[in-house]
Amino acid sequence: MSRIRDNYENSRAAKFEAWLRGDYDPMSEGMEISVPKTDGSDDEIDPRAGLVISDALYDRHTNKALKRSGYVYRVLSVVLCLVMISVLLWMVQFLPKFGQPDNPANNEVSARYIEKGVEETGAVNFVTGMILDYRAFDTFGESCVLFIATICVQILLRIDKDDMTPATFRRRKESETDRLLEPKNDIILQRVSVVLVPFLFIFGIYIILNGHLSPGGGFSGGAVIGAGLILYLCSFGYKQTERFFTIRTFRIVSLVALITYCLAKSYSFYTGANHLESHIPLGTPGNILSSGLILVLNICVGSVVACTMYAFYTLFRKGDF
Amino acid sequence: MIDFLQTLIEYHIEEAASMILFGIGFSLLLLNRNLIKKIMGLNIMDTAVYLFLTAKGYVYGRMVPIMNSGITDPNAYTNPIPDGLVLTGIVVSVSVSAILLSLTIRLYDRYHTLDLDKIITEWRKEEDN
Structure with a gap:
Protein backbone atom coordinates (compact mmCIF):
# COMPACT_ATOMS: atom_id res chain seq x y z
CA MET A 1 0.00 0.00 0.00
CA SER A 2 2.81 2.36 -0.71
CA ARG A 3 1.75 5.66 -2.04
CA ILE A 4 3.93 7.19 -4.65
CA ARG A 5 4.54 10.87 -3.96
CA ASP A 6 3.87 12.74 -7.15
CA ASN A 7 5.87 15.76 -6.03
CA TYR A 8 8.92 13.93 -4.81
CA GLU A 9 11.21 16.67 -6.04
CA ASN A 10 9.88 19.10 -3.43
CA SER A 11 9.49 16.69 -0.57
CA ARG A 12 11.71 16.68 2.50
CA ALA A 13 13.11 13.27 1.71
CA ALA A 14 14.34 14.43 -1.67
CA LYS A 15 15.93 17.51 -0.12
CA PHE A 16 17.57 15.39 2.54
CA GLU A 17 18.89 13.01 -0.09
CA ALA A 18 20.20 15.91 -2.13
CA TRP A 19 21.82 17.40 0.97
CA LEU A 20 23.39 14.04 1.70
CA ARG A 21 24.79 13.88 -1.78
CA GLY A 22 26.05 17.41 -1.40
CA ASP A 23 24.22 19.29 -4.15
CA TYR A 24 21.71 21.09 -1.98
CA ASP A 25 22.42 23.76 0.58
CA PRO A 26 19.60 24.20 3.12
CA MET A 27 20.82 27.70 3.95
CA SER A 28 20.48 28.94 0.40
CA GLU A 29 16.70 28.94 0.52
CA GLY A 30 15.19 32.13 1.85
CA MET A 31 18.53 33.86 1.82
CA GLU A 32 19.10 36.75 -0.50
CA ILE A 33 22.55 36.81 -1.93
CA SER A 34 23.60 39.86 -3.88
CA VAL A 35 26.77 39.27 -5.75
CA PRO A 36 28.83 42.45 -5.89
CA LYS A 37 29.32 43.56 -9.44
CA THR A 38 32.90 43.75 -10.50
CA ASP A 39 32.65 44.52 -14.19
CA GLY A 40 31.77 48.03 -15.22
CA SER A 41 30.13 48.98 -11.95
CA ASP A 42 32.30 52.02 -11.45
CA ASP A 43 29.72 54.32 -13.00
CA GLU A 44 27.02 53.08 -10.64
CA ILE A 45 26.61 55.45 -7.75
CA ASP A 46 26.14 54.17 -4.25
CA PRO A 47 22.86 55.71 -3.06
CA ARG A 48 24.34 56.31 0.38
CA ALA A 49 27.53 57.89 -0.83
CA GLY A 50 26.48 61.48 -0.32
CA LEU A 51 24.50 60.77 2.81
CA VAL A 52 25.90 62.21 5.99
CA ILE A 53 24.15 61.19 9.18
CA SER A 54 24.35 63.99 11.68
CA ASP A 55 25.59 63.27 15.18
CA ALA A 56 22.36 64.63 16.61
CA GLN A 93 8.16 29.90 51.04
CA PHE A 94 6.83 26.75 49.36
CA LEU A 95 10.24 25.05 49.39
CA PRO A 96 10.88 22.32 51.95
CA LYS A 97 12.11 23.74 55.24
CA PHE A 98 15.80 24.56 55.54
CA GLY A 99 18.05 22.00 57.20
CA GLN A 100 15.57 19.16 57.60
CA PRO A 101 16.88 15.59 57.15
CA ASP A 102 13.95 14.49 54.93
CA ASN A 103 14.51 17.15 52.27
CA PRO A 104 14.36 15.83 48.70
CA ALA A 105 18.01 16.75 48.11
CA ASN A 106 19.16 14.21 50.72
CA ASN A 107 18.23 11.18 48.68
CA GLU A 108 19.79 7.78 48.01
CA VAL A 109 22.58 9.22 45.81
CA SER A 110 24.32 11.07 48.63
CA ALA A 111 23.58 8.18 50.99
CA ARG A 112 25.34 5.82 48.58
CA TYR A 113 28.34 8.14 48.31
CA ILE A 114 28.66 8.31 52.09
CA GLU A 115 28.06 4.62 52.78
CA LYS A 116 30.43 3.20 50.18
CA GLY A 117 32.67 6.20 49.58
CA VAL A 118 35.57 5.35 51.85
CA GLU A 119 35.44 1.68 50.94
CA GLU A 120 35.46 2.28 47.17
CA THR A 121 37.59 5.40 46.77
CA GLY A 122 39.74 5.33 49.89
CA ALA A 123 39.26 9.04 50.49
CA VAL A 124 38.19 10.13 53.95
CA ASN A 125 36.81 13.38 52.52
CA PHE A 126 33.57 12.33 50.85
CA VAL A 127 33.45 15.43 48.64
CA THR A 128 36.92 14.73 47.21
CA GLY A 129 36.02 11.08 46.75
CA MET A 130 32.95 12.19 44.83
CA ILE A 131 34.47 14.83 42.56
CA LEU A 132 37.75 13.02 41.84
CA ASP A 133 36.56 9.43 41.64
CA TYR A 134 32.86 8.98 40.93
CA ARG A 135 32.59 12.20 38.94
CA ALA A 136 36.21 12.64 37.86
CA PHE A 137 35.18 13.32 34.29
CA ASP A 138 33.40 16.47 35.45
CA THR A 139 36.54 17.71 37.21
CA PHE A 140 38.59 17.00 34.10
CA GLY A 141 36.16 19.23 32.22
CA GLU A 142 36.69 21.94 34.83
CA SER A 143 40.49 21.83 34.47
CA CYS A 144 40.10 22.01 30.71
CA VAL A 145 37.72 24.97 31.08
CA LEU A 146 40.37 26.80 33.12
CA PHE A 147 43.07 26.01 30.57
CA ILE A 148 40.88 27.08 27.64
CA ALA A 149 39.95 30.29 29.47
CA THR A 150 43.67 31.10 29.80
CA ILE A 151 44.16 30.45 26.10
CA CYS A 152 41.18 32.67 25.22
CA VAL A 153 42.44 35.52 27.40
CA GLN A 154 45.85 35.17 25.79
CA ILE A 155 44.32 35.32 22.31
CA LEU A 156 42.27 38.38 23.24
CA LEU A 157 45.02 40.30 25.02
CA ARG A 158 48.05 39.30 23.00
CA ILE A 159 50.15 42.20 21.76
CA ASP A 160 51.07 41.72 18.15
CA LYS A 161 54.63 42.84 17.46
CA ASP A 162 53.85 43.90 13.89
CA ASP A 163 50.54 45.58 14.60
CA MET A 164 50.88 49.37 14.38
CA THR A 165 47.33 50.48 15.27
CA PRO A 166 47.31 53.15 18.00
CA ALA A 167 45.60 51.00 20.61
CA THR A 168 48.09 48.15 20.29
CA PHE A 169 50.93 50.64 20.15
CA ARG A 170 49.78 52.26 23.36
CA ARG A 171 49.41 48.92 25.13
CA ARG A 172 52.82 47.76 23.94
CA LYS A 173 54.34 50.94 25.29
CA GLU A 174 52.51 50.48 28.59
CA SER A 175 53.79 46.95 28.98
CA GLU A 176 57.31 48.06 28.17
CA THR A 177 57.29 50.79 30.78
CA ASP A 178 55.81 48.34 33.25
CA ARG A 179 58.77 46.16 32.53
CA LEU A 180 61.25 49.01 32.91
CA LEU A 181 59.86 50.20 36.21
CA GLU A 182 60.03 46.74 37.71
CA PRO A 183 61.12 46.04 40.38
CA LYS A 184 59.56 48.98 42.14
CA ASN A 185 61.62 48.15 45.23
CA ASP A 186 58.86 48.64 47.72
CA ILE A 187 60.76 47.71 50.85
CA ILE A 188 57.69 46.91 52.97
CA LEU A 189 56.21 44.67 50.29
CA GLN A 190 59.52 42.89 49.79
CA ARG A 191 60.09 42.23 53.49
CA VAL A 192 56.52 41.00 53.99
CA SER A 193 56.63 38.76 50.95
CA VAL A 194 59.98 37.25 52.01
CA VAL A 195 58.18 36.00 55.10
CA LEU A 196 54.81 35.23 53.51
CA VAL A 197 55.61 33.61 50.15
CA PRO A 198 57.27 30.43 51.52
CA PHE A 199 54.41 29.95 53.93
CA LEU A 200 51.88 30.45 51.13
CA PHE A 201 53.63 27.86 48.97
CA ILE A 202 53.88 25.35 51.81
CA PHE A 203 50.29 25.97 52.85
CA GLY A 204 49.10 25.48 49.26
CA ILE A 205 51.07 22.26 48.91
CA TYR A 206 49.68 21.09 52.24
CA ILE A 207 46.12 21.77 51.08
CA ILE A 208 46.71 19.88 47.82
CA LEU A 209 48.36 16.87 49.44
CA ASN A 210 45.70 16.63 52.16
CA GLY A 211 42.81 17.03 49.76
CA HIS A 212 41.53 13.52 50.42
CA LEU A 213 41.91 13.80 54.21
CA SER A 214 40.66 17.25 55.13
CA PRO A 215 38.79 20.17 53.57
CA GLY A 216 40.64 21.41 50.52
CA GLY A 217 41.98 19.86 47.37
CA GLY A 218 43.44 20.85 44.05
CA PHE A 219 41.34 23.93 43.36
CA SER A 220 41.79 25.70 46.69
CA GLY A 221 45.44 24.72 47.09
CA GLY A 222 46.21 25.77 43.53
CA ALA A 223 44.56 29.12 44.16
CA VAL A 224 46.74 29.62 47.28
CA ILE A 225 49.93 28.79 45.34
CA GLY A 226 48.84 31.11 42.53
CA ALA A 227 48.32 33.89 45.08
CA GLY A 228 51.84 33.27 46.39
CA LEU A 229 53.26 33.52 42.87
CA ILE A 230 51.38 36.77 42.26
CA LEU A 231 52.64 38.24 45.53
CA TYR A 232 56.20 37.30 44.63
CA LEU A 233 55.80 38.89 41.20
CA CYS A 234 54.34 42.07 42.69
CA SER A 235 57.20 42.54 45.10
CA PHE A 236 60.24 41.38 43.10
CA GLY A 237 59.29 41.95 39.50
CA TYR A 238 59.40 39.91 36.34
CA LYS A 239 63.13 39.37 36.24
CA GLN A 240 63.16 37.42 39.48
CA THR A 241 59.99 35.48 38.69
CA GLU A 242 61.17 34.53 35.23
CA ARG A 243 64.05 32.61 36.74
CA PHE A 244 61.62 29.85 37.58
CA PHE A 245 58.30 30.66 35.90
CA THR A 246 58.04 31.57 32.22
CA ILE A 247 55.50 30.80 29.53
CA ARG A 248 57.49 27.64 28.88
CA THR A 249 56.90 26.49 32.44
CA PHE A 250 53.24 27.31 32.09
CA ARG A 251 52.95 25.29 28.89
CA ILE A 252 54.84 22.28 30.21
CA VAL A 253 53.11 22.16 33.58
CA SER A 254 49.61 22.56 32.13
CA LEU A 255 50.21 20.03 29.39
CA VAL A 256 51.76 17.40 31.66
CA ALA A 257 49.08 17.85 34.32
CA LEU A 258 46.17 17.61 31.89
CA ILE A 259 47.63 14.61 30.06
CA THR A 260 48.40 12.80 33.32
CA TYR A 261 44.86 13.43 34.51
CA CYS A 262 43.41 12.22 31.21
CA LEU A 263 45.50 9.05 31.08
CA ALA A 264 45.03 8.14 34.75
CA LYS A 265 41.29 8.59 34.64
CA SER A 266 40.94 6.88 31.26
CA TYR A 267 42.72 3.88 32.74
CA SER A 268 40.48 3.68 35.76
CA PHE A 269 37.30 4.26 33.74
CA TYR A 270 38.37 1.63 31.21
CA THR A 271 39.09 -0.99 33.84
CA GLY A 272 35.97 -0.08 35.78
CA ALA A 273 33.67 -0.28 32.75
CA ASN A 274 35.09 -3.64 31.66
CA HIS A 275 35.05 -5.14 35.17
CA LEU A 276 38.81 -5.55 35.19
CA GLU A 277 40.97 -5.21 38.25
CA SER A 278 42.69 -1.83 38.30
CA HIS A 279 45.76 -2.84 40.36
CA ILE A 280 45.84 0.58 42.00
CA PRO A 281 46.16 0.11 45.78
CA LEU A 282 43.70 2.12 47.80
CA GLY A 283 45.83 2.03 50.93
CA THR A 284 44.64 2.67 54.45
CA PRO A 285 42.03 5.45 54.55
CA GLY A 286 43.48 8.32 56.54
CA ASN A 287 47.08 8.05 55.38
CA ILE A 288 48.66 10.57 53.06
CA LEU A 289 49.59 7.87 50.54
CA SER A 290 46.16 6.38 50.15
CA SER A 291 43.01 6.58 48.06
CA GLY A 292 44.59 5.43 44.79
CA LEU A 293 44.60 8.00 42.03
CA ILE A 294 42.95 10.82 43.95
CA LEU A 295 46.26 12.20 45.24
CA VAL A 296 47.76 12.25 41.73
CA LEU A 297 44.66 13.91 40.30
CA ASN A 298 44.67 16.51 43.09
CA ILE A 299 48.28 17.41 42.28
CA CYS A 300 47.42 17.71 38.56
CA VAL A 301 44.41 19.93 39.23
CA GLY A 302 46.39 22.03 41.72
CA SER A 303 49.22 22.73 39.28
CA VAL A 304 46.78 23.65 36.50
CA VAL A 305 44.92 26.04 38.80
CA ALA A 306 48.13 27.67 40.13
CA CYS A 307 49.40 28.20 36.57
CA THR A 308 46.03 29.60 35.50
CA MET A 309 45.85 32.12 38.34
CA TYR A 310 49.35 33.38 37.65
CA ALA A 311 48.69 33.47 33.90
CA PHE A 312 45.51 35.52 34.36
CA TYR A 313 47.42 38.05 36.45
CA THR A 314 50.33 38.48 34.06
CA LEU A 315 48.07 38.52 31.00
CA PHE A 316 45.87 41.24 32.44
CA ARG A 317 48.86 43.22 33.57
CA LYS A 318 51.01 43.26 30.47
CA GLY A 319 49.24 41.20 27.86
CA ASP A 320 51.92 38.56 27.71
CA PHE A 321 54.05 36.37 29.90
CA MET B 1 1.87 39.20 54.49
CA ILE B 2 3.03 38.83 58.09
CA ASP B 3 2.72 35.07 57.78
CA PHE B 4 4.72 35.14 54.59
CA LEU B 5 7.51 37.12 56.19
CA GLN B 6 7.46 34.94 59.27
CA THR B 7 7.86 31.70 57.28
CA LEU B 8 10.58 33.36 55.23
CA ILE B 9 12.59 34.41 58.28
CA GLU B 10 11.93 31.33 60.34
CA TYR B 11 12.49 28.54 57.81
CA HIS B 12 13.93 29.98 54.61
CA ILE B 13 16.29 32.79 55.54
CA GLU B 14 19.19 31.38 53.46
CA GLU B 15 17.11 30.82 50.35
CA ALA B 16 15.49 34.24 50.69
CA ALA B 17 18.92 35.87 51.03
CA SER B 18 20.14 34.07 47.93
CA MET B 19 17.08 35.20 45.94
CA ILE B 20 17.60 38.81 47.00
CA LEU B 21 21.28 38.57 46.04
CA PHE B 22 20.25 37.16 42.68
CA GLY B 23 17.90 40.08 42.17
CA ILE B 24 20.61 42.58 43.09
CA GLY B 25 22.98 41.01 40.58
CA PHE B 26 20.31 40.93 37.89
CA SER B 27 19.38 44.58 38.38
CA LEU B 28 23.07 45.53 38.25
CA LEU B 29 23.32 43.62 35.00
CA LEU B 30 20.31 45.40 33.52
CA LEU B 31 20.57 48.91 34.92
CA ASN B 32 24.25 49.72 35.16
CA ARG B 33 25.90 51.05 32.06
CA ASN B 34 29.46 50.35 33.13
CA LEU B 35 30.73 47.08 31.71
CA ILE B 36 32.90 46.25 34.75
CA LYS B 37 29.91 46.71 37.04
CA LYS B 38 27.85 44.47 34.78
CA ILE B 39 30.48 41.74 35.24
CA MET B 40 30.30 42.33 39.00
CA GLY B 41 26.54 41.85 38.80
CA LEU B 42 27.06 38.55 37.00
CA ASN B 43 29.44 37.45 39.76
CA ILE B 44 26.90 38.39 42.44
CA MET B 45 24.33 36.25 40.62
CA ASP B 46 26.82 33.36 40.65
CA THR B 47 27.31 33.80 44.39
CA ALA B 48 23.56 33.70 44.94
CA VAL B 49 23.38 30.38 43.11
CA TYR B 50 26.18 28.94 45.27
CA LEU B 51 24.41 30.06 48.43
CA PHE B 52 21.19 28.45 47.27
CA LEU B 53 22.90 25.16 46.36
CA THR B 54 24.80 24.86 49.63
CA ALA B 55 21.65 25.74 51.55
CA LYS B 56 19.92 22.80 49.84
CA GLY B 57 22.57 20.39 51.09
CA TYR B 58 22.71 21.47 54.73
CA VAL B 59 21.02 19.51 57.51
CA TYR B 60 20.85 20.76 61.09
CA GLY B 61 23.13 19.07 63.60
CA ARG B 62 25.10 16.95 61.16
CA MET B 63 28.84 16.81 60.57
CA VAL B 64 30.68 18.06 57.50
CA PRO B 65 31.07 15.25 54.92
CA ILE B 66 34.50 14.08 56.11
CA MET B 67 34.62 10.68 57.78
CA ASN B 68 34.96 11.01 61.51
CA SER B 69 35.91 8.04 63.74
CA GLY B 70 34.78 5.44 61.22
CA ILE B 71 31.11 6.41 61.00
CA THR B 72 29.64 5.68 57.57
CA ASP B 73 26.01 6.27 58.43
CA PRO B 74 24.47 8.67 55.86
CA ASN B 75 22.38 10.22 58.64
CA ALA B 76 25.48 11.54 60.37
CA TYR B 77 26.74 13.82 57.57
CA THR B 78 25.43 16.68 55.46
CA ASN B 79 24.91 16.20 51.74
CA PRO B 80 28.24 16.19 49.81
CA ILE B 81 26.74 16.61 46.32
CA PRO B 82 25.91 20.36 46.42
CA ASP B 83 29.50 21.05 47.55
CA GLY B 84 30.88 19.40 44.43
CA LEU B 85 28.42 21.29 42.24
CA VAL B 86 29.42 24.60 43.83
CA LEU B 87 33.08 23.80 43.15
CA THR B 88 32.28 23.34 39.46
CA GLY B 89 30.33 26.58 39.46
CA ILE B 90 33.16 28.57 41.03
CA VAL B 91 35.66 27.37 38.42
CA VAL B 92 33.34 28.17 35.54
CA SER B 93 32.50 31.63 36.92
CA VAL B 94 36.23 32.44 37.32
CA SER B 95 36.84 31.51 33.69
CA VAL B 96 33.81 33.41 32.44
CA SER B 97 34.74 36.57 34.33
CA ALA B 98 38.33 36.39 33.05
CA ILE B 99 37.14 36.15 29.44
CA LEU B 100 34.56 38.92 29.94
CA LEU B 101 37.18 41.21 31.49
CA SER B 102 39.59 40.63 28.62
CA LEU B 103 36.81 41.37 26.12
CA THR B 104 36.13 44.57 28.06
CA ILE B 105 39.80 45.53 27.73
CA ARG B 106 39.57 45.06 23.96
CA LEU B 107 36.37 47.14 23.81
CA TYR B 108 38.04 49.88 25.84
CA ASP B 109 41.01 49.87 23.49
CA ARG B 110 38.71 50.44 20.57
CA TYR B 111 36.12 52.87 21.93
CA HIS B 112 37.95 54.47 24.91
CA THR B 113 34.96 54.14 27.16
CA LEU B 114 33.38 51.54 29.41
CA ASP B 115 29.87 52.97 29.01
CA LEU B 116 27.85 50.42 27.06
CA ASP B 117 25.43 53.04 25.68
CA LYS B 118 28.30 55.09 24.29
CA ILE B 119 29.89 51.97 22.82
CA ILE B 120 26.63 51.04 21.09
CA THR B 121 26.23 54.58 19.77
CA GLU B 122 29.77 54.59 18.39
CA TRP B 123 29.22 51.21 16.87
CA ARG B 124 25.98 52.34 15.19
CA LYS B 125 27.73 55.37 13.78
CA GLU B 126 30.40 53.13 12.29
CA GLU B 127 27.76 50.81 10.87
CA ASP B 128 25.72 53.62 9.31
CA ASN B 129 28.54 55.58 7.81
Missing part, protein backbone atom coordinates in the same frame (compact mmCIF):
# COMPACT_ATOMS: atom_id res chain seq x y z
CA LEU A 57 20.66 61.41 15.62
CA TYR A 58 22.69 59.56 18.20
CA ASP A 59 22.56 62.21 20.86
CA ARG A 60 20.34 61.28 23.74
CA HIS A 61 19.38 64.87 24.48
CA THR A 62 18.27 65.88 21.02
CA ASN A 63 16.82 62.64 19.67
CA LYS A 64 13.47 62.28 21.38
CA ALA A 65 12.84 58.69 20.30
CA LEU A 66 16.18 57.52 21.65
CA LYS A 67 15.58 59.32 24.93
CA ARG A 68 12.14 57.78 25.26
CA SER A 69 13.38 54.27 24.50
CA GLY A 70 16.10 54.61 27.11
CA TYR A 71 13.56 55.78 29.66
CA VAL A 72 11.18 52.94 28.84
CA TYR A 73 14.05 50.45 29.07
CA ARG A 74 15.01 51.67 32.50
CA VAL A 75 11.47 51.61 33.88
CA LEU A 76 10.84 48.18 32.39
CA SER A 77 14.02 46.74 33.84
CA VAL A 78 13.23 48.09 37.32
CA VAL A 79 9.77 46.56 37.08
CA LEU A 80 11.20 43.29 35.78
CA CYS A 81 13.76 43.08 38.60
CA LEU A 82 11.14 43.80 41.26
CA VAL A 83 8.71 41.29 39.79
CA MET A 84 11.45 38.67 39.55
CA ILE A 85 12.59 39.15 43.15
CA SER A 86 9.04 39.04 44.49
CA VAL A 87 8.12 35.94 42.47
CA LEU A 88 11.30 34.17 43.60
CA LEU A 89 10.71 35.13 47.24
CA TRP A 90 7.10 34.02 46.98
CA MET A 91 8.21 30.65 45.64
CA VAL A 92 10.84 30.27 48.37
